[in-house]
Structures are given as C-alpha cells and as structure tokens.
Amino acid sequence: MSPGRFARQPVKRSSHGHVVDELGRAVIGGEFAAGDILPGDVELAARFKVSRTVLREAMKTLAAKGLVFPRARIGTRVMPRAHWNLFDSDVLSWHFSVGxxxxxxxxxxxxxxxxxxxxxxxxxxxxxxxxxxxxxxxxxxxxxxxxxxxxxxxxxxxxxxxxxxxxxxxxxxxxxxxxxxxxxxxxxxxxxxxxxxxxxxxxxxxxxxxxxxxxxxxxxxxxxxxxxxxxxxxxxxxxxxxxxxxxx
CATH class of the missing domain: 1.20.120.530 (GntR ligand-binding domain-like)
Structure with a gap:
C-alpha cells in the first residue's frame, strides 16, 4: 500500500466510472427508491453526457453490486437494500458519502x-x-x-x-x-x-x-x-x- 493513500490527488474517473458512481450514490441516497424504474437510456445518457453503450455497461456494474436489476421491455428496477452487496467497497463508500x-x-x-x-x-x-x-x-x-x-x-x-x-x-x-x-x-x-x-x-x-x-x-x-x-x-x-x- 502506498504511503500517500489518504493524501493522493483524486484520479479523473472514466465516463463509465462517473456514471456508476453517480447512480450508485443516487440509489443509496434514496433519490431512486426500491422498486422504482430508473429513467430510460435516452434520458440518462443525456444526463451524464455519455453514449448508450457506456450507460449499459454502467448498469451491468450496478447490477453486479446488487443495486439494480435490468429487465427487457420493462426497464431497470432499483433493488431493495437486502440485495445490495455491502461487502463491495464501492457500495460501502457510497453509504458513507451520503450519510x-x-x-x-x-x-x-x-x-x-x-x-x-x-x-x-x-x-x-x-x-x-x-x-x-x-x-x-x-x-x-x-x-x-x-x-x-x-x-x-x-x-x-x-x-x-x-x-x-x-x-x-x-x-x-x-x-x-x-x-x-x-x-x-x-x-x-x-x-x-x-x-x-x-x-x-x-x-x-x-x-x-x-x-x-x-x-x-x-x-x-x-x-x-x-x-x-x-x-x-x-x-x-x-x-x-x-x-x-x-x-x-
């Protein structure tokens, strides 16, 4: 582990990382409640200024963490807290960031x-x-x-x-x-x-x-x-x- 762990300068996130981070915080912070269907690809792509390909990859990442569940012709549903992977370091960090x-x-x-x-x-x-x-x-x-x-x-x-x-x-x-x-x-x-x-x-x-x-x-x-x-x-x-x- 490097000596400057806490003091290091923030690293610029990729578009994928930015979407994952922002949506992860939004779900855990309650902007989107359990059971909600997230806005569609067009709206979210415009919100984050990313391609639909980047957005879909971000959704796969969030699904792997247990936060959302995408379903064809229905949309991406926010999962109840019981499904969230609290052993995932991002999920834990998002909890601290939102309180x-x-x-x-x-x-x-x-x-x-x-x-x-x-x-x-x-x-x-x-x-x-x-x-x-x-x-x-x-x-x-x-x-x-x-x-x-x-x-x-x-x-x-x-x-x-x-x-x-x-x-x-x-x-x-x-x-x-x-x-x-x-x-x-x-x-x-x-x-x-x-x-x-x-x-x-x-x-x-x-x-x-x-x-x-x-x-x-x-x-x-x-x-x-x-x-x-x-x-x-x-x-x-x-x-x-x-x-x-x-x-x-």
Missing part, C-alpha cells in the same frame, strides 16, 4: 468483530517471523510524534490489512477491501485532531496485538483485536457527539 446512521456504524463494527479477531487468532498460529516483524514495525510507527489524524489513520489501515494477509487465509485477504473502505469511511467521520494521548493509545493497543501473535496465543490475539475494534467504535461515537454530528 450513515448509528445502526449502520454498529453493524459495521459487528462485522469487523466477526472477522478481524479471528484473523488475528489465525495470524498467531500461522504468521511468519517476517510478518510479525513487519506488523510490529507498523504498530510501533503508530506512536510517531509527527502523526496527524490523517497519517495515523493511514498507519492504522496499513496494520489491519497486513494482519489479514498474515492470517494466510485467502478469504480474509479478500475482505481486506471491506475493512479498507470501512476504516477510510470512519476516518472521515472522526475528529480531525490527533492528540498525543490518542496516538499513544493506538500504538500501545496495536503493539499488544502483535505481542500476542508473537507468543502464538490465538485467544490473546483475538481478545486484543476485539478490544481495539470496540475502543475505536467508542471513540468514533464520542467524537461525533462532541462535534454535534452523532447519527440518530
């Missing part, structure tokens, strides 16, 4: 609790010495005095993604996209000021995870990861309350 509520953040924390502590336990059993050394470097680096909230969030993300890799479970590696989108989304909601005590706390709690993995203590690693996720959730809700932005 999430407290239940959504709670559910996101729950799925992380279902996945990451077990990944930490697997890493305690399977991680190589090189993996452990790298995770320790990443955890210690979280205590850098020069961290801003943004660079601390990047360091946190890099650690969690590397731990999923260290589990040596290919399914855990795949859900890394979910964890990445979740952490980036949460970062955008948190207090932009990273104080010294918070930097120290994050470093210490992540070092504890690596120490349990180094000892080969699967249960200890599981518990240490669970504590990190729960503490992060509590900090997020506290930050949103202080900012007057706590979801209802």
């Amino acid at each position: 999430v509520d407290e239940d959504f953040l709670k559910h996101l924390s729950e799925i992380r609790l279902a996945l990451e502590p077990y990944a930490a336990a697997l890493a305690a059993e399977r991680a190589s010495d090189a993996d452990i050394a790298q995770m320790m470097r990443l955890a210690v680096a979280m205590g850098n005095n020069d961290h801003s909230a943004e660079t601390l969030a990047h360091a946190d993300l890099e650690f969690h993604l590397h731990l999923l890799e260290a589990s040596l479970n290919p399914f855990m590696r795949t859900v890394g996209n979910l964890i990445e989108a979740a952490l980036i989304g949460v970062f955008k909601l948190t207090n932009p000021n990273a104080d010294r005590s918070e930097i120290d706390r994050v470093a210490v709690t992540h070092i504890r995870i690596v120490e349990e993995i180094r000892r080969g203590d699967a249960e200890g690693a599981r518990q240490a990861m669970e504590d990190v996720i729960r503490a992060g959730q509590q900090r997020l809700m506290s930050d949103l309350t202080v900012q007057g932005r706590r979801p209802s």
